Each structure stands twice: as structure tokens, then as C-alpha cells.
Amino acid sequence: MKYCRRNDEALAGIRDMMRTAVRHDPKSVRRRAATAEALEALHDIEERTFGSEQHTATARLEELSSRVIWDPTKPTIDDETLRMVCPLTQQMAQRNWYVLDYFKIRLNGIFRPVAGMSMADIDGLHHSEFERLVADLMDRDGYRVVRSCGGAGDQGADVLAMDDKGRYRMIQCKHHRNGSASVGQPVVQHLYGGARATERPTLPIVVTNARFTSSARRWARENDKVRLVDREILKRWAEDGACPAAVVAL
Numbered sequence: 001m002k003y004c005r006r007n008d009e010a011l012a013g014i015r016d017m018m019r020t021a022v023r024h025d026p027k028s029v030r031r032r033a034a035t036a037e038a039l040e041a042l043h044d045i046e047e048r049t050f051g052s053e054q055h056t057a058t059a060r061l062e063e064l065s066s067r068v069i070w071d072p073t074k075p076t077i078d079d080e081t082l083r084m085v086c087p088l089t090q091q092m093a094q095r096n097w098y099v100l101d102y103f104k105i106r107l108n109g110i111f112r113p114v115a116g117m118s119m120a121d122i123d124g125l126h127h128s129e130f131e132r133l134v135a136d137l138m139d140r141d142g143y144r145v146v147r148s149c150g151g152a153g154d155q156g157a158d159v160l161a162m163d164d165k166g167r168y169r170m171i172q173c174k175h176h177r178n179g180s181a182s183v184g185q186p187v188v189q190h191l192y193g194g195a196r197a198t199e200r201p202t203l204p205i206v207v208t209n210a211r212f213t214s215s216a217r218r219w220a221r222e223n224d225k226v227r228l229v230d231r232e233i234l235k236r237w238a239e240d241g242a243c244p245a246a247v248v249a250l
Contacts, residue, residue: 015039018110025114027142034109115140118239119231122209123178130175131158133238134207141243143169156194156204168202170195176210179231183208185216188226195226203227205248209234 018035025031115136125133128149135148143161146168159171172191174183188206195204206212207229212220220226227248229237236242 015042021110025140028114028139029142029144030139031110031112038107038110116238116241119179119209119235122175122234122238125175127173127175130209131173134171134173135159135161137238138169138171138244156191166200168195168198168200169205170198170202171205171207174206174208174210176208179209179211181210182213183210183216184213185219188212188216188220188228192225205229207234 018038022028022031022035115133117133122130122133131149135145138159138161139145143163145159145161147157147160149158156172157170158173159169161169161171163169170191172187174187183206191204191206195202204225205227206220209231211230212228217228220228229248233247236247237244
């Protein structure tokens with residue numbers, strides 16, 4: 001079976017599926033980048049496979065494009081879809097396995113869920129999972145995540161993100177099981193000191209599923225030093241889907 005119009009229509013279906021995922025999450029820098037890279041990989045597969053060869057997987061390709069509906073609640077593209085993708089792309093890229101693997105990785109980048117979580121689920125997270133959630137929320141709302149998960153020399157920042165004007169958001173994440181503890185003034189002061197040590201304009205933000213002490217709030221408000229995202233604000237951001245500007249001035 002030679003490459004023909006039916007192949008064009010099927011490949012167009014896969015491209016539309018990817019773009020639908022982006023429309024569900026239009027500001028996500030990561031999803032847009034994954035989609036652009038996957039489309040490039042798909043084009044590479046198409047050129048290498050269909051340039052001068054016959055192709056026998058048209059029916060599989062059409063089945064994929066017609067059956068796959070992206071579900072934003074699923075963490076990745078589902079197993080059934082991957083089973084359909086793998087045999088298909090193996091036929092499309094028999095001599096180009098690096099393209100196949102790259103394409104599959106990009107698919108999971110495209111079909112990851114839109115960031116968001118209920119407070120009950122947030123309370124049960126490990127601290128590292130909480131950091132990843134905050135990074136995903138920043139990405140969802142149009143910030144480029146420069147670094148997530150803090151470490152040595154992080155100056156108190158667990159997540160470092162950048163807006164479209166090149167300004168940093170330095171975020172420290174404080175997670176407490178069941179949100180029952182309070183975050184004190186020393187945490188806020190430490191992050192502020194780290195933000196002042198950076199060369200670029202940097203806004204320090206502390207995010208917690210708990211609450212802040214009165215002294216931490218009072219110190220943060222003085223000269224507008226630090227933004228505080230407490231349990232109530234986090235609920236509006238993560239659970240209700242509000243953008244940061246609607247819950248705290250970022």
C-alpha cells in the first residue's frame with residue numbers, strides 16, 4: 001500500500017489530538033514545548049518512512065487518530081493508547097529507533113494532566129511531591145520553570161520560575177501533613193535573604209498547605225518583602241484553578 005491521502009488524513013488526526021491537549025492547557029510552557037518537539041519527531045518519522053517506501057500500517061494509524069481522546073485527568077497517555085502507538089510507530093520507524101523513543105517520551109509530556117489537586121490530596125503528599133505540584137502550577141499559569149526541587153546552594157528556593165519578562169519567582173515550599181502546623185518568620189526571612197542575593201529582579205514567595213504565624217505575616221507585609229501563599233490561597237490556586245494574579249500578586 002503506497003503512501004496516499006489516507007495517510008495524510010490519519011497523521012493530521014494525530015496532530016489535531018496533540019493540539020487539543022495544548023488548548024486544554026494553553027499557558028503551559030512544558031506542554032507547548034513537548035507538542036512542538038513531538039510534531040517535529042512525527043514529521044521526521046513521516047519523512048523517513050514515507051519518502052520513498054510503501055507503508056502497510058495505514059489502518060492502524062487511522063484507528064489511532066479516531067479512537068484516542070485526551071483525558072486531562074489521566075497522568076499520562078493511557079496504556080491502551082501506548083499499545084496502539086508502539087506497534088504503529090515501530091512500523092513507521094523501523095530503522096530509526098531513537099525517533100520512536102523520542103516520540104513516545106514527548107507523547108507523555110503532552111498528555112500529562114493539567115496541574116491541580118484537592119487540598120485533601122495535597123495534605124497527603126510527600127514534600128518532594130508538593131514541590132513538583134507547585135512547579136506544575138507555575139508552568140500551568142505561564143511561567144517557565146527554571147528549577148524544581150531544591151538542594152545545596154538553592155538559597156532557600158525549592159522552585160525557581162521566570163515570567164515572560166525575565167523576572168524570577170523564588171519559591172520555598174513548606175508542606176505539613178494535614179496542614180496542621182504553622183510557618184514562622186525565620187523561614188520567610190531566610191528566603192528573602194536568598195532573593196536579595198540574586199542578580200536579577202526576584203520575587204520571593206513562600207507556599208504552604210498550612211498557615212503562617214502572625215509575626216511571619218507582619219514581617220512579610222513590611223515594605224512588601226515576601227508574598228505568602230497559605231492554605232486558603234493554595235486552595236484557590238490548586239483546587240479551584242485560579243491563576244496566581246487572582247489569588248496573590250505575583
